[in-house]
Amino acid sequence: MRPSHDDSSAPYGKSGAAGNAGPGDGRPGMPVPAPQPDGSYSVYPYQGLGQGQPAPGRRTPRARAMLVSGALALLLGAAAVLLPAQYVVESPGPTFNTLGSAGDKDIIEIEGRTSYPADGELDLTTVYVSGGPSTNISIFQAVGGWLNPDDVVYPTEFLYAPGTTSDEVDEQNAAAMTSSQEAAVAAALTELEIPYTQELTVAAVVEGAAAEGLLQPGDTVLAVGDTRIDGIDTLRNALNDVGGSPTEVTVRRDGAEEVETVTPAPKDAGTYQLGIELATTFDFPFDVEIGQGMERVGGPSAGMMFALGIIDRLTPEQLTEGKHFAGTGTIDAAGNVGPIGGIRQKLIGASDAGAEFFLAPAANCAEVVGHVPEGLGVVRVSTLEEALDAVQKLAAGGSAADLPQCTS
Template sequence: MTITQGEQPPSGPAAGPSRGRRSLLAGPRSDRRRDNRSSAMLVSGLLALALGFTALSLPVPYVVESPGPTFNTLGTENGTPVISVTGHETFPAKGNLDLTTVYVDGGPNGPVTVVEAFSAWLSGAKAVYPEELIFPTGVTKEQSQQESAVAMTSSQENAVASALRELGIPFEQKMQIAAVPEGSASAGKVLENDVLVSINGKAATALGVIQSELAAGNGAPVEVVVDRDGSSVTANITPSKTAAGRFILGVMLQYKFKFPFDVKISLDKVGGPSAGMMFALGIVDTVTPGDLTGGKHVAGTGTITPDGAIGPIGGISQKMHGARSGGATLFLAPAANCEDVVGHIPDGLQVVRVENLAEARKAVELAASGADTSALPVCSSN
């Protein structure tokens, strides 16, 4: 009976294998569902990753400023002296009077990605700004480069004028009308290329003279005399008032100079007006005996006017870092940039605040003498 029951199971075991086959078939169907879910999750993850990378590579409306290279105004660039003078005796100079530069990415110079902007924001040597703060809306790369080149040319001419004035070397300086916008206070009264002779009887050879006379008149009509192709023309102009409360003639002016000798500045691929002060110091050192720097490594930045006033520039934090990386130990900064200087000075760099070329020259000469420079004016948070 035991055996029978033991042998009985032919029908039972048959059912057993049948149930077993169903069980075996059920197992692979569950694995395939898991595989499908895993594949879907993998594809979704890859898509999310791809979208993430795509988002990170998308351009953002920001501009990144980074430290650029420095150029020694007393040295050479591509085998050519940065400053060359003909018609006047020159003197070899040692040391460095470095002009500083900034790389600008974004805007018309090409897109900046989220990653690049965030990385720059984390860097102490870079700065990130909204695009509209740096570039006018719609400006093209070509327009930006042209404007930068014009500013560089103007800064070089102003540098020569300020250097010669600092050295007491006479030269001819005039103010020429570059453009007369339609509808301005001067439209129909003066013309493009007219040379200003006087305003209310005062020689109009500098922008400061014109601004002072307009301010003193408080909006009253002024008598302007211009030279037009050799003929004297007099015009009575009622200045207009800007939103800032200043009175203007409503013309675009440019300086025209006639120097007693030629100064050529050779520096490719660098634009803008901020090298004016360092060009002026380089010219002073080139045409005077001795060594202005005493072999020291000096760098700086700042616009300059023909009368030697030093004006503010952009990217000064990046320029200080670039100067220090280039080996400078003394940096000349425009007084108007002091707010951006404080808290951003790299280790090993002494920053001196200057307002005009005479102060900048004095600072360099003091450093060259080996004397204590700690008494020189500095930027403060007060």
């Protein structure tokens, strides 16, 4: 972005260039400039050259075009600097020890049941996101992200639907965090064989599905045939047992029990479904508060590390034996570990925080291979049980190389 050069800025009548004559230049055939009231000279066209020169202070069409182009370039440059770039930059974020505190609050607080102090670290890892609906970045920040090997840059529409607002992003992240925390408690209690109950409520009925016109949003599923439903696994098993035969589904609707006859539809080989979306409500035997002091952290990816932290706090034995673990992964009530985003940035964040070992979801292994920071031992896990087993073996002095690895 350079200012344009004004070709008309050189003084006329001094250079002796063709078509210009200085005062009193007496060359044959050259017009003599006429003096102006302000002491300057105007130069008239020299017919022999076919083109004249403008008077001092007046710009040629070429000069005016260059001036306009320069101004436009400056405006475009300013716009590039000031207007937000349509990109999102993901960078390594901070880690949080689920066995520790954030601010003046324990990240995991348990009331109504004996809990135990825990040494060592079970870090959840995060990704710092710049750009998108929540924050604006400049084109220079986007370029900086491209040049930084620790960062990754995405077009905004790759991560967010058009029209998504920052409030919607915050609400979605908060809801995902709350859901992951409840699932983490359920998974931890399942692993420790501590009983709890859960209710499955119909959130939506899929159009054209088996339950359309029979079940309604807000219905709580109580039984399938003679089987009482106390969780998603019980429901799945009950539906698979009846196969494609009509069966009675008992629900609680507006405070009263209703019975509807539904014919489950086949989904995959040997599996059947009602065609409903479910929301789960848990009833735990004691209170577990998670995520204290982490108001700016959202999303579902901390579920597995929350579950490990809860297990450590509920057992008298030291799970980590003072060692430093980090990891990431979603969790469901059954203890299944799912994939997350930003795994490479989380590996870097864990390494920067001093972690010795990292628990990575098996579904993210393709992104892990070739991007493990030096000195960080990575173990592949698919379930909470596998993650717990890995922590126990590593805490006892085992090697990450002897445990499941990401190979592709």
